[in-house]
Amino acid sequence: MAVREFSLSTSREDFVNITRQVAEAVRDSGVTDGVCTVFCPHTTAAITINENADPDVVRDLLFALAKTYPDRPEFRHAEGNSAAHLKSSTIGASEQIIVSGGRLLLGTWQGIYFCEFDGPRSRRFYVQVT
Ligand code: ZN
Numbered sequence: 001m002a003v004r005e006f007s008l009s010t011s012r013e014d015f016v017n018i019t020r021q022v023a024e025a026v027r028d029s030g031v032t033d034g035v036c037t038v039f040c041p042h043t044t045a046a047i048t049i050n051e052n053a054d055p056d057v058v059r060d061l062l063f064a065l066a067k068t069y070p071d072r073p074e075f076r077h078a079e080g081n082s083a084a085h086l087k088s089s090t091i092g093a094s095e096q097i098i099v100s101g102g103r104l105l106l107g108t109w110q111g112i113y114f115c116e117f118d119g120p121r122s123r124r125f126y127v128q129v130t
Helices: 019-029 055-068 082-091
Strands: 003-009 014-017 034-039 045-051 094-100 110-116 122-129
Touching: 003 019, 014 055, 019 034, 019 110, 019 122, 045 055, 045 082, 045 094, 055 082, 082 110, 110 122
Parallel strands: none
Antiparallel strands: 003 122, 014 110, 034 094, 034 122, 045 110
8 A cells, every 4th residue: 555645844842733634644545444554754753642632731741751851961962852862762653543434543532643852844754554
């Protein structure tokens, strides 16, 4: 099955709700029962699924990640963005969602997010439905 590529522009730190684009890729794929993979090809960004109703959840996630992974003088990575790399690995580069009856089997309060930890940047993500 073909891979669909999407582009987006991010702010410094951001959770961008990409559920609509992923649902569109599922619809266009024609797959009724299978699995949808969403993949982020960047080392300081990530993909996650979390609450789409209260925007304070995203704020709290970013706050907690910043507290968990502060910038540290001991970091050696010369680019100076090790905290962003740590957040990326913690959240993960991909998610898989079951496709049933031609729809993503997401819960009512679940949204799919592209997580930016070292923006602003032009970013991409891929969706494959099989
Ligand atoms: Zn780096």
